[in-house]
Amino acid sequence: ETGVTQTPRHLVMGMTNKKSLKCEQHLGHNAMYWYKQSAKKPLELMFVYSLEERVENNSVPSRFSPECPNSSHLFLHLHTLQPEDSALYLCASSPTGQGAFEQYFGPGTRLTVT
Amino acid sequence: GQNIDQPTEMTATEGAIVQINCTYQTSGFNGLFWYQQHAGEAPTFLSYNVLDGLEEKGRFSSFLSRSKGYSYLLLKELQMKDSASYLCAVRGTYSGAGSYQLTFGKGTKLSVIP
Numbered sequence: 001e002t003g004v005t006q007t008p009r010h011l012v013m014g015m016t017n018k019k020s021l022k023c024e025q026h027l028g029h030n031a032m033y034w035y036k037q038s039a040k041k042p043l044e045l046m047f048v049y050s051l052e053e054r055v056e057n058n059s060v061p062s063r064f065s066p067e068c069p070n071s072s073h074l075f076l077h078l079h080t081l082q083p084e085d086s087a088l089y090l091c092a093s094s095p096t097g098q099g100a101f102e103q104y105f106g107p108g109t110r111l112t113v114t
Numbered sequence: 115g116q117n118i119d120q121p122t123e124m125t126a127t128e129g130a131i132v133q134i135n136c137t138y139q140t141s142g143f144n145g146l147f148w149y150q151q152h153a154g155e156a157p158t159f160l161s162y163n164v165l166d167g168l169e170e171k172g173r174f175s176s177f178l179s180r181s182k183g184y185s186y187l188l189l190k191e192l193q194m195k196d197s198a199s200y201l202c203a204v205r206g207t208y209s210g211a212g213s214y215q216l217t218f219g220k221g222t223k224l225s226v227i228p
Contacts, residue, residue, distance in 0.1 A: 004156075040220070041220065042118070042201075042219055042220045042221070043157075043201065043203075043218040045215060045216065045217070048213055048215065050213035055213050056213070056215055090156065090157075094213075096213055102147060102159040103159075103216060104159070105156035105158070107156050
């Protein structure tokens with residue numbers, strides 16, 4: 001039980017589809033993150049929301065659009081994706097502040113773009 | 115910029131000790147994390163170092179030298195279930211609104227053999 005849930009766990013979509021990934025955390029954290037994990041590459045940070053404010057956006061293509069309606073929920077809206085966007089998308093949450101606060105990860109959504 | 119290096123793969127024998135090294139060059143440093151990730155699962159937190167020295171937690175220990183930009187994860191009394199990828203991650207500069215960015219290495223895939 002990680003306290004961070006993601007749905008769906010697997011998603012296959014065509015390049016013209018629109019879909020959304022959902023993340024929910026039950027840990028009372030104030031920061032949430034989207035990461036992309038591709039084979040042979042490090043975890044890449046895509047977006048950070050802290051106190052419901054987007055504080056980091058690492059030049060992610062506009063075909064990925066995040067939404068954070070409150071501190072417990074995070075969405076990643078997907079449209080007109082490319083095959084190279086196929087990857088594991090991980091959501092994480094953490095407390096805010098300078099303490100030894102690790103990030104707690106959800107199980108991920110395995111995305112395949114055809 | 116951020117650069118984190120760790121070996122791609124390692125193999126060790128059940129019951130033995132293995133050391134996984136991580137070197138980093140980052141523009142800011144606010145701590146180093148080690149995560150374990152079993153295939154197809156979410157990364158889970160193992161350890162955190164922010165000051166130089168050794169942190170011990172049961173069979174796992176982590177060491178940090180900030181002046182050398184170097185850390186290692188030491189796993190003792192290896193068990194088959196320790197076969198996983200081990201991710202080194204550096205917490206960098208303050209991102210705003212109480213959050214800090216984590217930059218991950220590519221991970222070291224450890225195989226424990228009988």
